[in-house]
Amino acid sequence: MDELEFLKKDWKAREVSFPKLSYNEIYKMIHKKSSSIVKWIFIICIAEFLFWGLINLFIPESTFAIYEKFNLNTFLFIAQGLHYMVVFFFIYLFYKNYKTISVVDNTGLLMKNILKTRKTVNYYVYYNIILYVLISIILNIVMFSHPDILIEIMIPKNAVLDSDKFLGIMIVVQIIVLLAMCAIIWAYYRIIYGILLKRLNRNFKELESLEV
Amino acid sequence: MDKEIEHKFIVEFEQNQNIIHKVCRIYTSNQDAHNDLFQEIAIQLWKAYPKFRGESKLSTWMYRIGLNTAITLYRKSKRSIVTQDFETVLYRIEATSYDDTEEEQLKLMYAAIHQLTDIDKALIFLYLEDVNYREIAETMGISEVNARVRMNRIKTRLKTILNP
Structure with missing residues (x-):
């Protein structure tokens, strides 16, 4: 007999040995909480939307007082308005993609939709990082082009400090903070992708490669 | 109405639960993982059941959801790969010291499938x-x-x- 036919026969014969769940056991089981990847992605994505949405609230009021001296408040107000429009667009896209995920679709389509949903949120995070860097650069250019005002605000009166040295330190600190933020975000995404999506990505690529 | 659907689902599930066991058997290599996957597939089937219109056979529908769940479910892959490698090595050693009995052939094939x-x-x-x-x-x-x-x-x- 062909080896595979032999395997098939054994495969069917072993069915008898499976444990049988009772009606009540099944009832209990289907009311337990799912731990599907789609659910985790949904939770993580919502957390990310909240994180980037709420991060603005943690900027101390005094910062805005400084920006006012540079006449930057109107610019920031408009930037924020545009920003919220973009955020709502992202949330809409995310929701739309999330809704298309269905476990009844074929395997290829299902994986494609899961990865697409996740990608929407990635773009959202990239957008936030780029915005953060861009705004930092603009604010710094404006502030450093008026060093007199900057020194007036930042150095308390009567303090003896070399103003060139002070500006130098300011720039270095800003760059370090910026790099540290990017490093944290990068590490976070390595973890999310490494742990949660590596297998899914690999399976999707494998299935895709069959079609080439 | 919901209770009716639920009852119908549980009865059908009870009759066809072997399908899910078989999916778990292919995708997992220990009892805990088997039970976890079984439960997740059961939950996914129940979630999708109200939309099941019977256009396809129930078994077809169960294959699809079962396999999709197994393929997309997050599992701690590292540990299971280690156990699988270990099992395969074990089978190979046994295979060299035994005759090519049918039992051994099956063991080898199942180990190969797990890989x-x-x-x-x-x-x-x-x-x-x-x-x-x-x-x-x-x-x-x-x-x-x-x-x-x-x-x-x-x-x-x-x-x-x-x-x-």
């Missing part, structure tokens, strides 16, 4: 379940020709393991 990728596992599962190529292709979202080509490759691979 396949998630996608290939789905294909061999559907093959073992006597599902035709058109349905396999539809379930996986690939063309029928590619499903055949891939399946032949898996079959050859399994055969070479037995007749090196």
Whole structure:
């Protein structure tokens, strides 16, 4: 007999040995909480939307007082308005993609939709990082082009400090903070992708490669 | 009404639960993982059940959700890979010291199946379940020709393991 036919026969014969769940056991089981990847992605994505949405609230009021001296408040107000429009667009896209995920679709389509949903949120995070860097650069250019005002605000009166040295330190600190933020975000995404999506990505690529 | 659907689902599930056990058997290598996957598939089936209109056979619908859940569920893959490697090594050692009995052949084939990728596992599962190529292709979202080509490759691979 062909080896595979032999395997098939054994495969069917072993069915008898499976444990049988009772009606009540099944009832209990289907009311337990799912731990599907789609659910985790949904939770993580919502957390990310909240994180980037709420991060603005943690900027101390005094910062805005400084920006006012540079006449930057109107610019920031408009930037924020545009920003919220973009955020709502992202949330809409995310929701739309999330809704298309269905476990009844074929395997290829299902994986494609899961990865697409996740990608929407990635773009959202990239957008936030780029915005953060861009705004930092603009604010710094404006502030450093008026060093007199900057020194007036930042150095308390009567303090003896070399103003060139002070500006130098300011720039270095800003760059370090910026790099540290990017490093944290990068590490976070390595973890999310490494742990949660590596297998899914690999399976999707494998299935895709069959079609080439 | 909800209770009625629920009752109908549980009765049908009770009669067809072997399908889910078989999916778990292909995708997991220990009892805990088997039970976890079984539960997740049960939950996914129940979630999808109210939309099941009976256009396809119940078994077809269960294959699809079962395999999709197994392929997309997050599992701690590292540990299970280690155990699988270990098992395979063990089987190989045994195989060299024993005759090529049928029992040994089966052990080897099951070990080899455990080493396949998630996608290939789905294909061999559907093959073992006597599902035709058109349905396999539809379930996986690939063309029928590619499903055949891939399946032949898996079959050859399994055969070479037995007749090196």
